[in-house]
Amino acid sequence: MSDTIFALASAPGRAGVSVIRVSGPQAFEVARLICGDLPQARCATLRRLSDATGQFLDEALVLVFEPGRSFTGEAVVEFQVHGSAAVIGAVLRTLSEIEGCRQAEPGEFTRRALENERMDLTQVEALADLIDAETESQRRQALRVLSGALGDLVGQWRKDVIRAGALIEATIDFADEEVPTDVTPEVSALLDSVLAGLSRELSGLSAAERVRTGFEVAIVGPPNAGKSTLLNYLAGREAAITSDIAGTTRDVIEVRMEIAGLAVTLLDTAGLRETSDAVETLGVDLARRRALAADLRIHLLPAGTNPLIEVTDGDILVAAKADSMVGGSGVSGLTGRGVPELLENIGARLCDRTADAGLAARERHRVVLGEGKAHLLAARDLLNQGAEMYDLAAEELRAGARVLSSLLGHVDVEDLLDEIFSSFCVGK
CATH class of the missing domain: 3.30.1360.120 (Probable tRNA modification gtpase trme; domain 1)
Structure with a gap:
């Protein structure tokens, strides 16, 4: 430098x-x-x-x-x-x-x-996320990590692991002498506390990652159910071609928007049906795959029809073409009828999925936290086997502390840094 x-x-x-x-x-x-x-x-x-x-x-x-x-x-x-x-x-x-x-x-x-x-490496990543933030939820999440919240949490875990290791090392060093205090209860308590914290972050990581990268919501249904018309209404522009001809949509059309403060990519998929048209068949197969992989599906159902793919927990079933209905509830991309209620429903369901979001939000975080947890679990198991296993337990604790340090960018991350900073703009 x-x-x-x-x-x-x-x-x-x-x-x-x-x-x-x-x-x-x-x-x-x-x-x-x-x-x-x-x-x-x-x-x-x-x-x-x-x-x-x-x-x-x-x-x-x-x-x-x-x-x-x-x-x-x-x-x-x-x-x-x-x-x-x-x-x-x-x-x-x-x-x-x-x-x-x-x-x-x-x-x-x-x-x-x-x-x-x-800064530590988690703050660097959060800064990149803040610069890329498109929604209020992304801004808030990035600022939490940028403020040092994740780094402070990991730092405390690392401190506790080092303390546990030091206690075991002291027991090993004085193995031939009478040690007045059994350190096992304190070491176990420290490990249990850190493992509980690691488990919480790992369980909330998927939700946090979705906040950072956005959710996918697929609009599915048979041909001419009004999927493309609804997508265009939500996008506020002609994002997809609409017509009365079945099979018009053959590829997946994507529109990025914000719903309830969350980044959402809406997917307009091909109408689901059996067809002899080879190209349309490819579109239908792609529609099924993308719809099943999406975080949420909106099933548009014309009168008298049933969902054409499996309905999973959290999916939304809504009557199609409400503009032609008298009474009842439904949605219409032509007139906008039922759209505010649909957006509110989507937002509520996606917000429910982010309720347990943690601070960790990247695949790198998942890998490091998982490795750290594995080392600490191994150390706890060895500790429970008695003093003859203390040497191995101490080594697992050293490895755990080293892995946690890598989350903050202190060790073993040189190759990773080039990749991370290549995504930054010049001037930042």
Whole structure:
């Protein structure tokens, strides 16, 4: 991290204000070259920016952050310039011409924050989730983890595991002496507490992952049940072709939207029926597979028909084409009748599934928590077999603590970091 890096930290394109960030050991010297004297730390001050020849670039608000008190943990200077492509280009070009100062790579500012222990790896992942958040539930979940809640939880587990290991190690070290206290009850209590916490997070992980990535809701039914019309009404646009000809929809049409604060992808599937058309048959087979894999299915049922695929717990059955009905309940994508009630129903059922969502929300978290739990279960079993197994139990506890440390990015994650930060935008 000897280089000083810079990048546009705000979105590209025309704006009232754009932010250019400089971070690294030479950040203050670099800033002085283009704005003269630096303002007091953390006090936004107006400065004239100039290039190496003295050419005036822009007037900007300049913010200075001292090492250890910045996002990256390094010396940081931010320039809030006028957000035109010409101004941004001129300032970035001037920075690139300064020796020892280079364009940041994707996620490099955040990677430096991790390496300088300003964040742990769960917070880095949460920051990426926050940037990508489309819904209120995603925003709230990302902020919980970004605040350090998951890191604090894992840190406490790790502390308890290390304490348990230390107690067993002490017993081993004084095996030839009379130890006044039996440490087994305390070690067992520590392990039981950590295992209970790991189990809770693992049980809530699928729900949290759905909040992060979104739910899939499939609209299913026979041909001409009004599936595509309903999808278009919900999307507020012509996302799917509609006609009276059976078999019009042959592929799965997807529309992303927000329902009850949750990210939901609605799937319009091919009408379910037996057909001699080879292409339509492929569409029907795909519709069945996608519908069965979805988190929730809306079965649109024309009068006198039954569901054409298995109805699972939580699915919604609703009468189709309510615009042609007199009385009764149903839904119509043509007039919107019953749509508010349908959306409320979908939202309630999906919210029920997120009630037990934990803090862990990624497959990496599932793998690490599962490995940690396995080591601790093995340690508990060995502990229960008596003092002759304490050596092996201590080794399992060391392995468990090491695995939990990897969740926070402290050990064995170098290969993973490149993959994680490659998804970040330049400037973050």
